[in-house]
Amino acid sequence: MRNNKHFRPTKAIIDLNAIKHNVCQLKKHILPNVQIIAVVKANAYGHGDVEVAKAALDAGASMLAVATPEEALHIRTYFPTTEILVLGYSPVSFATCAAKENIILTVYSKEWVEQVKKHALDKPLKLHIKVDSGMNRIGVTNVEEFLALYESISTSEKLIVDGIFTHFATADEEDEYYFQNQVNRFEKFMQVVPKKPRIVHVANTATSLIKDPRLQYDAVRFGISMYGLAPSEFVKSNLPFPLKPAFSLVTELVAIKKIYPGESVGYGATFTVEEPTYIGTLPIGYADGLIRKYSGQDVLIDGQRVPIVGRICMDQCMIALPTEYNLGENVVLIGKQKNEEITIDEWAKKIDSINYEVPCIITSRVPRFYYKNE
Numbered sequence: 001m002r003n004n005k006h007f008r009p010t011k012a013i014i015d016l017n018a019i020k021h022n023v024c025q026l027k028k029h030i031l032p033n034v035q036i037i038a039v040v041k042a043n044a045y046g047h048g049d050v051e052v053a054k055a056a057l058d059a060g061a062s063m064l065a066v067a068t069p070e071e072a073l074h075i076r077t078y079f080p081t082t083e084i085l086v087l088g089y090s091p092v093s094f095a096t097c098a099a100k101e102n103i104i105l106t107v108y109s110k111e112w113v114e115q116v117k118k119h120a121l122d123k124p125l126k127l128h129i130k131v132d133s134g135m136n137r138i139g140v141t142n143v144e145e146f147l148a149l150y151e152s153i154s155t156s157e158k159l160i161v162d163g164i165f166t167h168f169a170t171a172d173e174e175d176e177y178y179f180q181n182q183v184n185r186f187e188k189f190m191q192v193v194p195k196k197p198r199i200v201h202v203a204n205t206a207t208s209l210i211k212d213p214r215l216q217y218d219a220v221r222f223g224i225s226m227y228g229l230a231p232s233e234f235v236k237s238n239l240p241f242p243l244k245p246a247f248s249l250v251t252e253l254v255a256i257k258k259i260y261p262g263e264s265v266g267y268g269a270t271f272t273v274e275e276p277t278y279i280g281t282l283p284i285g286y287a288d289g290l291i292r293k294y295s296g297q298d299v300l301i302d303g304q305r306v307p308i309v310g311r312i313c314m315d316q317c318m319i320a321l322p323t324e325y326n327l328g329e330n331v332v333l334i335g336k337q338k339n340e341e342i343t344i345d346e347w348a349k350k351i352d353s354i355n356y357e358v359p360c361i362i363t364s365r366v367p368r369f370y371y372k373n374e
C-alpha cells in the first residue's frame with residue numbers, strides 16, 4: 001500500500017485480489033471464447049480506474065469500458081494498447097482524438113457520422129453501433145435507422161463498424177417479460193445486419209451471471225459484480241459463484257468525551273442523551289460522501305456496532321459509544337472487523353438507494369489504498 005502524502009486516517013481500501021477473484025470466477029462461468037469487457041466507468045465505480053483495470057486485465061478481461069471521453073483518455077495514458085470503449089455519448093469534436101488514441105466510440109446517429117466524416121481523421125475510427133431495444137436511453141430504435149447508420153459508416157474508408165450492442169433495463173429482475181422483449185427486438189437487428197462485426201455484446205453483469213449463455217455473444221460487460229456486489233437482491237440469491245467485495249472504508253477515533261443527560265450532539269442539537277454517554281468523533285463527513293442521510297447508520301469499533309448520532313457535518317461525524325475508547329482506535333464504516341461486517345448493501349438500504357451508488361459517491365477527498373498479496 002502506498003502512503004506518502006496522506007495524513008488523515010480516513011481511507012478507502014480496495015482489495016485487488018477480490019477484483020481478480022470476481023473476474024476469474026466470471027471467466028470460468030462464461031462460455032469459452034467470450035471476452036470480458038471490464039466496466040471501469042466513474043473511476044471504476046469509485047474504486048480507482050487504473051488499479052482496477054490492471055487487476056481485471058491480469059485476471060482475464062480483454063477490454064475496458066468507460067462512460068466518457070475524459071475517462072477513456074485517462075485510462076489510455078496508463079494502458080497504451082488496451083482496447084477501450086466509450087459506452088456513452090461522445091461529441092463529434094472528440095472523433096479525431098479518439099481515432100488518434102485508438103479509442104472505440106459508441107454511435108447511434110447518422111447525423112453524427114456525417115459530421116465526423118467532415119473531420120480529418122489520421123487513423124481509422126472504430127465504432128460500436130448502439131441499438132436501443134427498450135431502455136430508451138441512447139441507441140437506434142428501428143431497423144431502417146440502423147441500416148442507414150450502418151451504411152453511412154461502412155462506406156467511409158476511415159470508419160469501421162467494429163461492434164454492435166444493446167443494454168437491458170431489467171436483466172436483474174425475476175420477471176422476464178420486458179427482458180425477453182428486448183432480446184427479441186435486438187435479434188431483429190442482428191438478422192438484417194449486412195455483415196456481423198467483430199464484437200456483438202449485450203450482457204451486463206446480471207445477464208452474464210443468470211441468463212441464457214447465448215446472450216453472452218462475443219463479449220460480456222462486467223460491472224458491478226467485478227466489485228463483488230450483486231446487481232439486485234434477485235441476482236444475489238441466484239449467484240453462480242460467491243462474490244468478494246473489494247471496497248472497505250475505515251477511519252480512526254479522533255476525539256472522545258462523556259456527555260450527560262440533557263446534552264446534545266452536533267448541528268441543530270438533534271440528538272440528546274438520556275444517560276451519561278461517550279461520544280466519539282470521526283474525521284469523515286458529507287464532503288467525503290458520507291451524506292447526511294447516513295445519520296443513524298452503524299459503524300464498527302472493536303468489532304461492535306455503534307451508531308452515527310446527530311447530524312453528519314461536512315468533515316466530521318459523531319458516534320455514540322458504550323464505553324470509553326482510546327484515541328486512534330480503528331473504526332470500520334464499510335467492511336469487516338472481528339466477527340462483524342457492514343456491507344455496501346446495508347449502506348444502500350439506509351439511503352434508499354442501490355449498492356452502485358454507494359462507492360461512486362465517496363469523494364476524491366478519501367484516498368484509495370490498494371491491497372494485493374502477490
Ligand SMILES: *Cc1c(COP(=O)(O)O)cnc(C)c1O
Pocket residue numbers: 039041087167203204205206221222223224225231
Ligand atoms: C454501466 C454499464 C454496464 C455495467 O452494468 P453492470 O450492471 O454494473 O454490469 C454495462 N453496459 C452499459 C451500457 C453500461 O452503461
